[in-house]
Amino acid sequence: MSEVSSATPINFLQAKKVKKTWVKKSVLPGFGLSLGLAALYASLIVFIPLAGLVLKSLELSWPELWAVVSNPRAVASYQLTFGASLAAASINLVFGLIVAWVLVRYDFFGKRVVDALVDLPFALPTAVAGIALTALYTTKGWVGQWFWLADIKIAYTWLGVTVALTFIGLPFVVRTVQPVLADLEAEVEEAAASLGASRWQTFRRVLLPALLPSLLTGFALAFARAIGEYGSVVFISGNMPYKTEITPLLIMTKLEQFDYAGAAALGTVMLIFSFVLLLLINLLQHWSHKRTGG
Secondary structure: OHHHHHHHHHHHHHHHHHHHHHHHHOOOOOHHHHHHHHHHHHHHHHHHHHHHHHHHHOOOOHHHHHHHHOOHHHHHHHHHHHHHHHHHHHHHHHHHHHHHHHHHHOOOOOHHHHHHHHOHHHHOOHHHHHHHHHHHHOOOOOOHHHHHHOOOOOOOOHHHHHHHHHHHHHHHHHHHHHHHHHHOOHHHHHHHHHOOOOHHHHHHHHHHHHHHHHHHHHHHHHHHHHHOOOHHHHHHHOOOOOOOOOHHHHHHHHHHOOOHHHHHHHHHHHHHHHHHHHHHHHHHHHHHHHHHOO
């Protein structure tokens, strides 16, 4: 006992000395410098431009500002933009999980090709994607003609907008969930099955709690990407005011009319809505991390 107690202070002092020596020799900048550089970079890239957007919109008087953002045409564009983005992100939440599951859990011919194709929306110019989707989903397109037989029109409707937003948002969910699935050991599922759990119970009680944070992250990324999408949507939507006109297109219309304050006002509304929705998603992520002990 005496030997252990006498050696403990010496080991503590040695560890403290080693830690102090490591800190002195570290090539990384200190907290103050790191925080300053991070704040400067974030200010130049994010905060100052967003503040400029809000200040530009305040050049309008309050009645003028309200008239711009509450115009029936603008309200219709909000409904389409956020509604289609929410629908597309929800679709990707389900099918993105399925795609990630297949890529992680199964080996099949052409797996690497499929895995590479998932990233195609990242690399493909949005205008090219819009032209390709329009050609496919018109009433005479390879896919759209079969829906047209059932009297379902996709291109130049809100369905076409949702299809385009689903296309560009899929990689965000797949690439967010895929590494988490790869880290989950298949033995855990086998153990649950051996204990009598059904497939649904194994998914709901074993897999879903571990996947929920990454699923919410992928959903948030896909949703945020869809809200700001422009290039792929303008071709397949038809851009009809009050029907298929998205808010980014309405902003571009005002810019072409040199109505910069009006465009900034619409952009500010988009910014506020996006911030609130992403804040809610982050709160859900925090709740899921806390619930699962992550």
